[in-house]
Amino acid sequence: MKCNTWESRKDAILSGYGKTLYFMIGFFGIIYYNIGNLRLHAVCYYAHLEGNMSILKVARLGNPVLRQTAATLTAEEINSLYVQKLIDDMVETMREYEGVGLAAPQVHESKQIVVIESAGSIRYSEAPNIPLTILINPVISYYSEEKADGWEGCLSVGDFRGVVPRSTSVKVDTLNRKGKKVSIDASGFFAIALQHEIDHLNGIVFLDRMKDLKNLSFLKEYERYWAKE
Numbered sequence: 001m002k003c004n005t006w007e008s009r010k011d012a013i014l015s016g017y018g019k020t021l022y023f024m025i026g027f028f029g030i031i032y033y034n035i036g037n038l039r040l041h042a043v044c045y046y047a048h049l050e051g052n053m054s055i056l057k058v059a060r061l062g063n064p065v066l067r068q069t070a071a072t073l074t075a076e077e078i079n080s081l082y083v084q085k086l087i088d089d090m091v092e093t094m095r096e097y098e099g100v101g102l103a104a105p106q107v108h109e110s111k112q113i114v115v116i117e118s119a120g121s122i123r124y125s126e127a128p129n130i131p132l133t134i135l136i137n138p139v140i141s142y143y144s145e146e147k148a149d150g151w152e153g154c155l156s157v158g159d160f161r162g163v164v165p166r167s168t169s170v171k172v173d174t175l176n177r178k179g180k181k182v183s184i185d186a187s188g189f190f191a192i193a194l195q196h197e198i199d200h201l202n203g204i205v206f207l208d209r210m211k212d213l214k215n216l217s218f219l220k221e222y223e224r225y226w227a228k229e
């Protein structure tokens, strides 16, 4: 076999052992690449499962993000690692600051995501237990005509408490964190929490809903003068 031209050298390399070696390098290269890829996915998934959660910075009143209408999420966005981690971080942030609910605009993400949970909160010691509830693209499809006044506060409004009239029961049509359609019938404290948090997705804070700003109180004064009413 002549090896003095490029064509003949290539034929020599690709014939016999050369061809097998060439094939094997390619084959094992692909396997190695995929193992690396799988390992990367496994690491991401492990990090997702095992916490690695972050406490997010809470947007305060005056930040324009609290006044925007939040964007709805597509099925693809809901399933993304980014949104799933954001949900975990929102839960972690809500627990860290003793809230009973948090909407994504409150952590600078103008997205239609809400987390609600109440289990022995110090900020809302009188609140009944609500299991962790995740809402995506929620819509209130029913409001009871009956309304009741109740004291509300908000992580974005500092240490204030104010009286807000709310429907005593609501129905919410929403997606859960897996993107599955769910309907929630709620009354009492849970209904108030749902109305408060879904307001955030529409750029509304509880101060906008107050009929009279005269009872707006700091937390200490609320506890001293109003809480035992």
Ligand SMILES: [Zn+2]
Residues within 6 Å of the ligand: 153, 154, 155, 156, 196, 197, 200
């Ligand atoms: Zn709030």
